[in-house]
Amino acid sequence: MKHIKYECRGHHEYGGCQFCDGGLFACTICRGMEGSLPTDCPGVKMTQEQQDQVYAGQIDYREERGWVKPDGNGTSMGDMDIRITNNKKCLTNNS
Numbered sequence: 001m002k003h004i005k006y007e008c009r010g011h012h013e014y015g016g017c018q019f020c021d022g023g024l025f026a027c028t029i030c031r032g033m034e035g036s037l038p039t040d041c042p043g044v045k046m047t048q049e050q051q052d053q054v055y056a057g058q059i060d061y062r063e064e065r066g067w068v069k070p071d072g073n074g075t076s077m078g079d080m081d082i083r084i085t086n087n088k089k090c091l092t093n094n095s
């Protein structure tokens with residue numbers, strides 16, 4: 001399933017609210033936010049350990065596959081790391 005974006009109902013017009021002001025993406029279901037969001041939403045609240053591991057790029061959640069290692073095809077931190085590493089490889093190979 002897709003993450004469900006948390007909407008702040010405070011309608012804070014002044015600075016200081018990271019949701020109204022900064023447009024921070026947080027999921028109301030798994031409680032991940034930005035760097036700790038897996039590619040797909042696990043549908044339940046993640047444990048602190050899972051959030052930490054997603055943030056560290058060690059695990060990712062994929063629909064139908066469950067918790068897996070990032071493979072570069074998703075949007076989690078680990079996937080982005082893999083893409084950055086691959087891009088660097090391409091640059092090195094082409095030079």
Ligand SMILES: [Zn+2]
Binds near residue numbers: 004043
């Ligand atoms: Zn979620």
Ligand SMILES: [Zn+2]
Binds near residue numbers: 011
């Ligand atoms: Zn707010």
